[in-house]
Amino acid sequence: MRELGLVLLCLLRISRKGVQCNGWSVHVPSDVTGELGKTVILPCTFTHPYRTFDRALTAIWRIKEPYNGTVIFKCVSQSSSELCRTAISHKNKYKLLGNPRHKDLSLKVDNLTWSDGERYFCRVELAGDSQDKYESRNGIKLHVVAAPRIINITVSSSRDHTFQARCTAEGEPAPALTWSGPPYSTAGSSSSSSHRVTRELRSLTHDGKYTCTAVNSHGRAEGAVYFYRFRASDSSSFMVLIFVPLGIKVVILLVMLSFTVFSREGAPSGPSSLARPQLPECTYENFDR
Numbered sequence: 001m002r003e004l005g006l007v008l009l010c011l012l013r014i015s016r017k018g019v020q021c022n023g024w025s026v027h028v029p030s031d032v033t034g035e036l037g038k039t040v041i042l043p044c045t046f047t048h049p050y051r052t053f054d055r056a057l058t059a060i061w062r063i064k065e066p067y068n069g070t071v072i073f074k075c076v077s078q079s080s081s082e083l084c085r086t087a088i089s090h091k092n093k094y095k096l097l098g099n100p101r102h103k104d105l106s107l108k109v110d111n112l113t114w115s116d117g118e119r120y121f122c123r124v125e126l127a128g129d130s131q132d133k134y135e136s137r138n139g140i141k142l143h144v145v146a147a148p149r150i151i152n153i154t155v156s157s158s159r160d161h162t163f164q165a166r167c168t169a170e171g172e173p174a175p176a177l178t179w180s181g182p183p184y185s186t187a188g189s190s191s192s193s194s195h196r197v198t199r200e201l202r203s204l205t206h207d208g209k210y211t212c213t214a215v216n217s218h219g220r221a222e223g224a225v226y227f228y229r230f231r232a233s234d235s236s237s238f239m240v241l242i243f244v245p246l247g248i249k250v251v252i253l254l255v256m257l258s259f260t261v262f263s264r265e266g267a268p269s270g271p272s273s274l275a276r277p278q279l280p281e282c283t284y285e286n287f288d289r
Contacts, residue, residue: 022049023047023048023049023050024046024047024048024049024134025046025047025134026044026045026046026122026124026134026135026136027044027045027046028042028043028044028122028136028138028139028140029043029140030138030140030141031140031141031142031143032140032141032142032143033142033143033144033145034109034112034116034142034143034144034145035112035144035145035146035218036112036113036114036144036145036146036172037111037112037113037146038111038112039108039109039110039111039112040108040109040112040142041097041106041107041108041109042061042106042107042108042109042120042122042140042142043106043140044098044104044105044106044107044122044136044140045098045103045104045105045106046103046105046122046124046134047103048103048124048126048132048134050126053080053126054079054080055079055126055127055128056076056077056078056079056126056127057076057077057084057100057101057124057125057126057127058074058075058076058077058124058125058127059073059074059075059076059077059084059096059100059105059122059123059124060073060074060122060123060124060125060135061073061074061094061105061107061120061121061122061123062120062121062123062135063118063119063120063121064118064119065119065121066121066135066136066137066139067135069121071088072088072089072090072094072120073086073088073089073090073094073096073107074086074087074088075087075096075100077100077101080101081101082099082101084096084099084100093109093110093111094107094108094109094110095107095108095110096108100124105122105124107120107122109142112144113144114144114172114194114195116142116144117142117143117144118142119139119140119141119142120139120140120142121135121136121137121139121140122135122136122139122140123135123136143172144172145172145173145218146170146171146172146195146218147171147216147218147219147220147221148169148170148171148175148214148215148216148218148219148220148221149169149170149171149214149221150167150168150169150212150214150221150222150223151168151169151170151196152166152167152168153165153166153167153168153212153223153224153225154166154225155204155210155225155227162202162203162204163203163204163227163229164200164201164202164203164204165179165200165201165204165210165212165225165227166198166199166200166201167179167198167199167200167201167212167214167223168196168197168198169196169197169212169214169221169223170195170196170197171195171214171216171218171219171221172195172216172218173216173217174192174194174195174196174197174216175197175214175215175216175221176197176214176215176216177190177197177198177199177212177213177214178199178212178213178215179199179201179210179211179212179213180210180211180213181201181208181209181210181211182204182205182206182207182208182209182210183206197214199212204227206227207227207228207229208226208227209224209225209226209227210224210225210226210227211223211224212224212225
């Protein structure tokens with residue numbers, strides 16, 4: 001009885017191993033890295049238990065979770081055709097690079113965005129038996145990286161009449177921000193959200209150029225803002241700044257008007273009474289031959 005039990009246990013283990021493998025396998029990397037705005041390839045190859053296969057074949061890619069995740073790409077290859085006709089391509093940014101007939105489901109993702117940083121799962125289905133389908137369980141984690149980029153840089157004032165500069169940048173990994181410029185400014189608080197970082201520079205007291213620098217392992221970016229304050233010592237100085245230019249303009253206008261009136265009055269209206277009388281014309285003839 002003991003020997004029979006050992007034999008049955010071995011058969012059970014062999015049976016379970018056959019159910020788990022059954023000639024199927026999917027090979028994917030655990031991680032893939034792509035750059036923001038560019039293209040990345042998600043590799044996926046598989047094996048099946050058949051020497052030849054001439055029935056319809058379906059290739060599927062999901063995100064977030066296996067089996068029930070959102071389908072972002074699907075194509076169908078009829079009979080033994082090498083062409084896999086696209087049925088689903090979310091936002092038209094996915095394209096099958098591999099050939100499913102050659103056991104390759106590699107996918108190209110165009111124009112990477114931050115939202116593309118998900119986990120991807122590839123799946124193959126062979127027409128016929130309902131068991132002829134297999135999907136990667138762990139999937140591929142796509143990491144989207146980017147060099148720093150300055151998004152916004154501004155100067156603002158608060159209720160206590162002090163000025164602050166604020167710089168916001170994005171990148172992956174999240175960039176480190178530093179301020180440089182005139183002295184006597186105080187480094188303020190910093191905050192970060194995912195791939196975006198903001199840093200303040202408080203108590204701007206000197207005029208000049210303030211530069212924000214963002215750095216991570218993929219690059220460096222800079223942005224600058226020029227800060228100048230209007231200064232008025234008292235109200236009398238303010239009045240002088242306003243009325244002196246205005247007074248100069250009034251004086252110039254009066255001079256121009258006086259010159260115009262004088263020119264009109266001095267112009268002659270008719271012949272002058274002091275004009276010299278003309279002498280009678282003298283005619284001379286020589287009769288001497």
